[in-house]
Amino acid sequence: MRYLVTSALPYANGGVHIGHLAGVYIPSDIYTRYLRLRGEEVIHVCGSDEHGVPITLKAKKEGVSPQAIVDRYNTIIKDSFEKFGIAFDIYSRTSSATHAQTASDFFRHLYEKGEFVEQVSEQYFDPEASQFLADRYITGDCPKCGAPGAYGDQCEKCGSTLSPLELKNPKSMISGAVPVLKETRHWYLPLDKHEAFLRQWILEEHKEWKPNVYGQCKSWLDGGLMPRAVSRDLDWGIPVPVEGAQGKVLYVWFDAPIGYISATKDLTPEWEKYWKDPSTKMIHFIGKDNIVFHCIVFPAMLRAHGGYNLPENVPANEFLNLEGDKISTSRGWAVWLDEYLVDFPNQQDVLRYALCASAPETKDNDFTWRDFQQRNNSELVAIFGNFVNRALVLTAKYFDNKVPSASVLSRADSDTLAQIGVQRKAVEHNIETYHFREALFEVMNIARLGNKYLTENEPWKTIKTDPERTGVVLNVALQIVASMAIAAEPFLPFTADKILSMIGVKSFAWGDLGRNDLLAPGHPLGQAELLFSKIEDEQIEAQIAKLQAIKAAALEASQPAAQIVAPLAAPQKEIITYDDFAKLDLRVGKVLRCEKVEKSDKLLKFTIDTGLDERTIVSGVAGNFTPEELVGRNVTVLMNLAPRKLRGVESQGMLLFAGDPAGEEFTNLAPDKELKAGTAIS
């Protein structure tokens, strides 16, 4: 069987932290190491995702080129992975020449096949910098919480998702100018065209996918797929390879997964057999935020292109938290791999172990330093390290550090050895079904078995009465140690290597696991050393203090910002003529009825007596008024605004209010005195 394993491309605007490792790279690394050890044909590809708006923003902020940013982080990321033994066959990057060509060809192919639809839409444009603005390039006041500095796609203060058009006082982050709406043409991948196929492929043929993955796909498919834009107005990325597309690049989510293909091309000229030969199984390891792209969008792209395999499975993990809070690169709330290695040199496997044992496989999980310490001290040191050490030290002491012979095995001896085979099956089954936490537990059970075996057979006692029996027991114990070296390799590669050198063996294959003749009688052992060492309370307290400092710094930084929130009058808008004003038909109206719009948070549906007619007007003020509050009151109505449907209800005008809907001061704009409906306002 041939396998192509991909790991989510890390975004090159920061380093790698424990969340990345636990969610994606440790599982994928375990999986590939296991397959390699079995002798399967497998490659593991990854690389940096180097396009997209956040990188251009960071570059602008630092006054350097985007390329400089991605060069910096690509180096850091690559280095972290190498040091932690994440054994990619290639770690590439999406700013490479191969990738530019591959992604460009891919787009071109779809374009020529007529797989895209073109559409013109209105987007914010910066008139001073004369360029279109990506959502992230627009900042303004959050329409929900009122905080300044919200981005066009999200407010980091209250966390709500936004669209640039909703921002109050929008400003271009490039020039500071007020953006204007302008038409722009983009290419869309009509996902709806592939919906029937995806339904069948995922919902019928891949019921074995993890519940979170399957559930999310089902949710998307049931909701109906829509065309998705695959281009952007931006100058950092892969140019859209079509005539008349100046200033447009491939959307980063279109370009990134193609990065898996270009990485494979960079690795081997035989890349096509990994992508196109139906006997190859492709597995995407990702985090839960990427599910839709890997299960819906990318497969649709591959299928639209034709000739490519679709993934066999997409084992997405949930998220890892850190000491009770969400990990955040921008807030600095993370444990970075490079920093970890400074504080815990040569202890990569401890972190690999702790993260795998508490991996967020079925739900979000919390990484705590106490848990990390406990995993090390009472599992790695006490169970695993201690067992190996016991077997080796006893052999050195009683048998001159050579493997003693095992002439006659007792029933207990064979049962113990047979049990390793049972553990092996359990490990295999769990790895193959992506249950790495459980698989690791079963590996540890082999060490538990070893400890129990030694305690029950007491070689330190029999040496006085029956040295030959002691030899047999230690022989068996050493076979278990050898098996541990094999079983641990996918999970704890550094430790496995250490054991191999301690028992004087170059390498084993997975198939050797559980054999009772891995170490022949008389085989000389190497120098015994401790596999793991205890982590003291002080070390853990130092790490916790480090995090507390980050939190304190973040809090301080947010204080002055909060003061600037003080209400600033919005700048005056552009001068208009009297004629412009005269176009507005404003009248006094009276609220006859008012109710909440179903399935909506903020919308109220008003029935207004305008003097002319009774009309329905929808307004987003449910957060400010209860429906009853305004009934019978005068309101100011803009009569001649083009009707528009909101949540399925047609609004035939607009009601005027004063204030910031998210703020405390917000009021209905009505005449001083009760007036008849229909009274003109001028």
Next chain:
RNA sequence: GGCGAGGUAGCUCAGCUGGUUAGAGCGCAUGAUUCAUAAUCAUGAGGUCGCCGGAUCAUGCCCGGCUCUCGCUACCA
């Protein structure tokens, strides 16, 4: 708001086509042991299986409602 996933012992998690006293590891307690990094081995104490209601002879597991966490995704003229 809609949708998805999750809410099981102090901690991390199993469990499920509904079927006798709900399991494991760590932690904790007691005992055994001393080869080993005060490690190990045995035994035990810990649970109204998020809350409320329903269907069933029987439910952690099915149905309805609610609630909390995380993710995806909207309306705001």
